[in-house]
Amino acid sequence: MDRARKLAGRAILRRLISQSRPTTTASAAAASPVSTFHFAGHRHQQTRSVSVESLRPTDTFPCRHNSATPSDQSEMSGSLGFPSLEHLIDATVPKSIRLDSMTLPIFDSGLTESQMLSHMQQLASKNKLYRSFIGMGYSNTFVPAVILRNLMENPGWYTQYTPYQAEIAQGRLESLLNFQTMISDLTALPMSNASLLDEGTAAAEAMAMCNNIQKSRKKTFLVATNCHPQTIDICRTRADGFDLKVLAKDLRDFDYSGNDVCGVLVQYPGTAGEVLDYAEFVRDAHAHGVKVVMATDLLALTALKPPGELGADIAVGSAQRFGVPMGYGGPHAAFLATSQEYKRMMPGRIIGVSVDSTGKPALRMAMQTREQHIRRDKATSNICTAQALLANMAAMYAVYHGPEGLKAIADRVHGLAGTFALGLKKLGTVKVEELPFFDTVKVTCADAQAIADEAVKNEMNLRILDSNTITVSFDETTTLEDVDKLFKVFASGKPVNFTAESLAPEVHSAIPSGLVRESPYLTHQIFNSYHTEHELLRYLHRLQAKDLSLVHSMIPLGSCTMKLNATVEMMPVTWPSFADVHPFAPLDQTQGYQEMFKNLGDLLCTITGFDSMSLQPNAGAAGEYAGLMVIRAYHRARGDSHRNVCIIPVSAHGTNPASAAMCGMKIVPVGTDAKGNINIEELRKAAESNKNNLSALMVTYPSTHGVYEEGIDEICKIIHDNGGQVYMDGANMNAQVGLTSPGFIGADVCHLNLHKTFCIPHGGGGPGMGPIGVKKHLAPFLPSHPVVATGGIPPPEEAQPLGTISAAPWGSALILPISYSYIAMMGSKGLTDASKIAILNANYMAKRLENHYPILFRGVNGTVAHEFIVDLRGFKNTAGIEAEDIAKRLIDYGFHGPTMSWPVPGTLMIEPTESESKAELDRFCDALISIREEIAQIESGKADINNNVLKGAPHPPSLLMSDTWTKPYSRDCAAFPAAWLRGSKFWPTTGRVDNVYGDRNLICTLLPVSQMAEEQAAASA
Structure with missing residues (x-):
C-alpha cells in the first residue's frame, strides 16, 4: 500500500511539473540546460528553456492601473463593432490632431513599483532636514499617528469625491462642519468656509470680498507691511484683474482721506512676530467706511484676543500647524471667517445643517458652493476645489487635543520663545526687540548673515529679515535642547553659562494683559470627547463608514476622472524628508525636491507638447x-x-x-x-x-x-x-x-x-x-x-x-x-494605453446603455471620447423622474451618481476611467438598466408617479427598519434591488437631504445637542 501511494504521488508530482513548464520547441530544448530532479533516490533528467521575458521584473505598474486585460479589450472592442482597440481609437480621435507616438525624455519604458520606491528614496536622501525656525506662516507640527494612519494614509478618506451626494458623505461633512466650528470659535466670527487653498490666496479672496462689499466703488486696498511677503505679492497680482490698487504701507502711514479705500489687511501676530492691539485701528478704519481683514494664526488665537473681539470684519489664515506637515509648501487648509452680514459673499465651500426626508438633521454643501458654475462670469470667486483632506486633518487635530490640549501646546510654544528671548538678553551679544510676541522673537544684530550661517552649520535655519535683523520662530516640535543650541549660535560658539531649563522659572508671558484671550472656544462636546487614541480611532472610523469612496465602488463622474490612486504613489508623501521641509528652506537643502520638479516639468512638457x-x-x-x-x-x-x-x-x-x-x-x-x-x-x-x-x-x-x-x-x-x-x-x-x-x-x-x-x-x-x-x-x-x-x-x-x-x-x-x-x-506606452482604455471603457458603457437611455452626443463616427452624456430629460414627462432621482437611486445600488445636470440640465455625464475593470463597468451598467426598468414601472402605471422607489431613494437603514412602512413598494425592493447587494451593501446613513431647507436656514457650525433636537422637531412639524 505504501509503495502504491509513493508511485501515485510521484506520478502526480511529475504531471504537475510538466504542466507548469512552458512548452518548448525541439531546437530550444536541445539548447536548454539540463535540469536534474531527485525523487526517493531516483534520478530524472530533462531539458527546458528559460526565456528572457520570464526573467524580467514582475512588479510592473501599468497592468495594475489599466484594468482591461487584452482579452477584455478584444471582447469590448468587438461588441462595439471594431476588430481591435486600435481601430476604435482611429475612429474616435481626429486624424488631424493624432500623434504618431509619445516618447518621454526619462522613464520612457516605465519603472517598476520597487524601482520607483528606490528612486524616491534617493530623492528624499537629497533633502536635508534642518531644524526650521523660519516661520512666515509655516510651522513644524506633530501629526498624531492615529490621524496620520487612519486619515491621511487611509484610502477610505483620501479617495472620496467632493460631497455633492450628501447622503453618502455625512462622515466627511461632519468633519468639515467641525473644521468650520473650530475656525469660528477661534476667530470669534460666526461664519467660516470649509477651507481655501492657502493663506495668501485666502487673503486675496478677502480683498475681493471687500471690493464686492463696496460694489467696486472704492479701488484701493491697503496692506500692512507686517504681513507675510508672499501674501502681499498675491494680493498685488490678484488686484490687477479687479482694477484695484494695492498699497503696502506701515500701519502708521495708512491714509483714508481720499475716500477710495475698500479694505485693509493686517497680520496678527505680524510676520516678524509682533503682537499689536488693533482695536483702535479697527475703529478708525470703520469710521472711514473701510473693512478690516486680519490674517491670523490659529494656535496663537488660543492665547490671544480673537479678531472678532477686536472688531475685524474678515479673518483669514492657514490651519497648517494643526497637525498638517509643512510639505515644502502644501497642501494645507486655509480658512476665511466673517460675519453673518457677508455670508452670501463668502468664497469656497460651506457646509450647512439641513434635514433629510424623514426630518432628521443632515448635512450638505450650501448653494453658493457651486455658484461659480451657476453664475459663471457673475460669480464672486472661481474656487472649484478646496483642501478638504487637510481641513479634516486639522479638525481632527483639534478634536484629539481639545481646547485644553491646544492651550497647553500654545503655552509651551510661547514659553520656549520667552525662554529664548530671556537667554539672548542674558548673553548680551544681540538686542531683542521689546515688542509683545507669541512664538516669534525679533532680534537686532550687527551681522544677520553671519548668525544665520552659524545656525546652518548647526543644522538650523533662521529667517533673515534684513542685514541687521533676524527672526526666530518656535513650534510644538521645538525642545529645550534646541533652545540651548540656539544660545550657542548667538554666542558665536562660545560657552554659555546657563541653560534653557535653568531660565524657565524666570520667564513671564510676553502677551499684554489686554490682549490675553478670556473667551471660551471649542466648547462643543465633539471637541471634548475623543482625547484618547482608542476613542479618536473609533470616531474616525464611524465617520469613514458613512462615506462612499473608491474603496467601495467606481465613482463615474464626468470631467472629474476618479481613477486609481495607487498605494505606491502615495507612500513617499508621508516620508519626513518630503513632509517636514519648510517651503523657504535654502535651495541647497532641497535638492531632492528640485530634481523631482525638473524631471516632472520635463515629463509634463513632453506629454502636453509645451x-x-x-x-x-x-x-x-x-x-x-x-x-x-x-x-x-x-x-x-x-x-x-x-x-x-x-x-x-x-x-x-x-x-x-x-x-x-x-x-x-x-x-x-x-x-x-x-x-x-x-x-x-x-x-x-x-x-x-x-x-x-x-x-x-x-x-x-x-x-x-x-x-x-x-x-x-x-x-x-x-x-x-x-x-x-x-x-x-x-x-x-x-x-x-x-x-x-x-x-x-x-x-x-x-x-x-x-x-x-x-x-x-x-x-x-x-x-x-x-x-x-x-x-x-x-x-x-x-x-x-x-x-x-x-x-x-x-x-x-x-x-x-x-x-x-x-x-x-x-x-x-x-x-x-x-x-x-x-x-x-x-512610461510612454502605459500612459498612452491608459487614454485608449479610458476611451474604450466609455464607449463600451455607452453601447450597453444606448438601448435603455439616449446618448446625447457622439463624434462623426458614432463614438464618444472618455466620457459620455445620458439624456434623462424625457423621463420627466413620461414618469415624473429627474436626474436627481436616478442619482439618488444609484446610492441604493452602492454607487455614487455621475455628474448630474451639467453641462446639460437633466442629464448624467459618465466617465469610467481606465482603472475600472470590465466587471465593475458591467455592474454599474446593470444598475442603470435596472433603474430604467423601475422607471418603466412608473410609465406603465404599475408604480405610483409620486410615491415610488426612485422618489423615495436613497433608503437608509433607519427608514427600512422602522416599525411602520407605508411605501407602496417593499422594503426588500428598496434595499436590495440587485443580487450582488446581498453579499456586500454600502448603506446610506440618511434619507434624501433637503437642500432648500438648508439654504433658507443657513447654519454652518455645530449645534448643541439640545438645539439639534429643537431643529429636528421644527422640521418634522
Whole structure:
C-alpha cells in the first residue's frame, strides 16, 4: 500500500511539473540546460528553456492601473463593432490632431513599483532636514499617528469625491462642519468656509470680498507691511484683474482721506512676530467706511484676543500647524471667517445643517458652493476645489487635543520663545526687540548673515529679515535642547553659562494683559470627547463608514476622472524628508525636491507638447487664473493692453467664465451645434468682430459634451489669425495623453488637473494641483515668488513674471510625488494605453446603455471620447423622474451618481476611467438598466408617479427598519434591488437631504445637542 501511494504521488508530482513548464520547441530544448530532479533516490533528467521575458521584473505598474486585460479589450472592442482597440481609437480621435507616438525624455519604458520606491528614496536622501525656525506662516507640527494612519494614509478618506451626494458623505461633512466650528470659535466670527487653498490666496479672496462689499466703488486696498511677503505679492497680482490698487504701507502711514479705500489687511501676530492691539485701528478704519481683514494664526488665537473681539470684519489664515506637515509648501487648509452680514459673499465651500426626508438633521454643501458654475462670469470667486483632506486633518487635530490640549501646546510654544528671548538678553551679544510676541522673537544684530550661517552649520535655519535683523520662530516640535543650541549660535560658539531649563522659572508671558484671550472656544462636546487614541480611532472610523469612496465602488463622474490612486504613489508623501521641509528652506537643502520638479516639468512638457511648465498653481481654478494672467501679461508686454475679450464656448468647463472675469476680461459666449460641437461659424464671427481686442479663447478638449471635435485645429487657427491666444482647460487630458496634446493641437497654454488625469486623489474635495504649461513665447511670463524665485521649467532666457499665484513657490509640493510616480511607472506606452482604455471603457458603457437611455452626443463616427452624456430629460414627462432621482437611486445600488445636470440640465455625464475593470463597468451598467426598468414601472402605471422607489431613494437603514412602512413598494425592493447587494451593501446613513431647507436656514457650525433636537422637531412639524 505504501509503495502504491509513493508511485501515485510521484506520478502526480511529475504531471504537475510538466504542466507548469512552458512548452518548448525541439531546437530550444536541445539548447536548454539540463535540469536534474531527485525523487526517493531516483534520478530524472530533462531539458527546458528559460526565456528572457520570464526573467524580467514582475512588479510592473501599468497592468495594475489599466484594468482591461487584452482579452477584455478584444471582447469590448468587438461588441462595439471594431476588430481591435486600435481601430476604435482611429475612429474616435481626429486624424488631424493624432500623434504618431509619445516618447518621454526619462522613464520612457516605465519603472517598476520597487524601482520607483528606490528612486524616491534617493530623492528624499537629497533633502536635508534642518531644524526650521523660519516661520512666515509655516510651522513644524506633530501629526498624531492615529490621524496620520487612519486619515491621511487611509484610502477610505483620501479617495472620496467632493460631497455633492450628501447622503453618502455625512462622515466627511461632519468633519468639515467641525473644521468650520473650530475656525469660528477661534476667530470669534460666526461664519467660516470649509477651507481655501492657502493663506495668501485666502487673503486675496478677502480683498475681493471687500471690493464686492463696496460694489467696486472704492479701488484701493491697503496692506500692512507686517504681513507675510508672499501674501502681499498675491494680493498685488490678484488686484490687477479687479482694477484695484494695492498699497503696502506701515500701519502708521495708512491714509483714508481720499475716500477710495475698500479694505485693509493686517497680520496678527505680524510676520516678524509682533503682537499689536488693533482695536483702535479697527475703529478708525470703520469710521472711514473701510473693512478690516486680519490674517491670523490659529494656535496663537488660543492665547490671544480673537479678531472678532477686536472688531475685524474678515479673518483669514492657514490651519497648517494643526497637525498638517509643512510639505515644502502644501497642501494645507486655509480658512476665511466673517460675519453673518457677508455670508452670501463668502468664497469656497460651506457646509450647512439641513434635514433629510424623514426630518432628521443632515448635512450638505450650501448653494453658493457651486455658484461659480451657476453664475459663471457673475460669480464672486472661481474656487472649484478646496483642501478638504487637510481641513479634516486639522479638525481632527483639534478634536484629539481639545481646547485644553491646544492651550497647553500654545503655552509651551510661547514659553520656549520667552525662554529664548530671556537667554539672548542674558548673553548680551544681540538686542531683542521689546515688542509683545507669541512664538516669534525679533532680534537686532550687527551681522544677520553671519548668525544665520552659524545656525546652518548647526543644522538650523533662521529667517533673515534684513542685514541687521533676524527672526526666530518656535513650534510644538521645538525642545529645550534646541533652545540651548540656539544660545550657542548667538554666542558665536562660545560657552554659555546657563541653560534653557535653568531660565524657565524666570520667564513671564510676553502677551499684554489686554490682549490675553478670556473667551471660551471649542466648547462643543465633539471637541471634548475623543482625547484618547482608542476613542479618536473609533470616531474616525464611524465617520469613514458613512462615506462612499473608491474603496467601495467606481465613482463615474464626468470631467472629474476618479481613477486609481495607487498605494505606491502615495507612500513617499508621508516620508519626513518630503513632509517636514519648510517651503523657504535654502535651495541647497532641497535638492531632492528640485530634481523631482525638473524631471516632472520635463515629463509634463513632453506629454502636453509645451515648452515650459509652472508648478506653482495649487488647484485647477488657480491654474485657469494663472494661464489667463500669463496671456494677459503677454499682450501687455507687446503694448496690447486693450486686448481683453475672452471667447468662451458654452461647452467649456464651468469655472472658465469666473476665471476670465477675475482677470478683468470681457466674456463673449459662443454656442454649440446640435451634435454638441462648438459652432465654428459663430466663433469665427465672434473672433473677427472682436479682432482688435481679442485676448483669448477658453476651450475644453475633448469638450465637456464628451466629443472630440473635428474642427479644433481650425478653431485654434481662427483665434490666432485674429490676434488671440488659445487657453485649453486640462480637465479632459485623460483622453489626450499619448494620443494628442494641447501644444500639438494648437493651444498656447493649458492647465493640468493633476488630481484628475495624473492621480492625485480627490481627498473628499481636495487637495488638487493645477500646473500650467505654455508655448515658448509665453514662458517669460510664468509666475515667480518674492521669497524663493521660481519660473518656468525649463526656465526661459529672460523672465518677466506676471506675479505670484500661490503662497508657496511650488504650490502644494508634497503631493507632486504622486503624479511624478504615476508618470514614471506608467512610461510612454502605459500612459498612452491608459487614454485608449479610458476611451474604450466609455464607449463600451455607452453601447450597453444606448438601448435603455439616449446618448446625447457622439463624434462623426458614432463614438464618444472618455466620457459620455445620458439624456434623462424625457423621463420627466413620461414618469415624473429627474436626474436627481436616478442619482439618488444609484446610492441604493452602492454607487455614487455621475455628474448630474451639467453641462446639460437633466442629464448624467459618465466617465469610467481606465482603472475600472470590465466587471465593475458591467455592474454599474446593470444598475442603470435596472433603474430604467423601475422607471418603466412608473410609465406603465404599475408604480405610483409620486410615491415610488426612485422618489423615495436613497433608503437608509433607519427608514427600512422602522416599525411602520407605508411605501407602496417593499422594503426588500428598496434595499436590495440587485443580487450582488446581498453579499456586500454600502448603506446610506440618511434619507434624501433637503437642500432648500438648508439654504433658507443657513447654519454652518455645530449645534448643541439640545438645539439639534429643537431643529429636528421644527422640521418634522
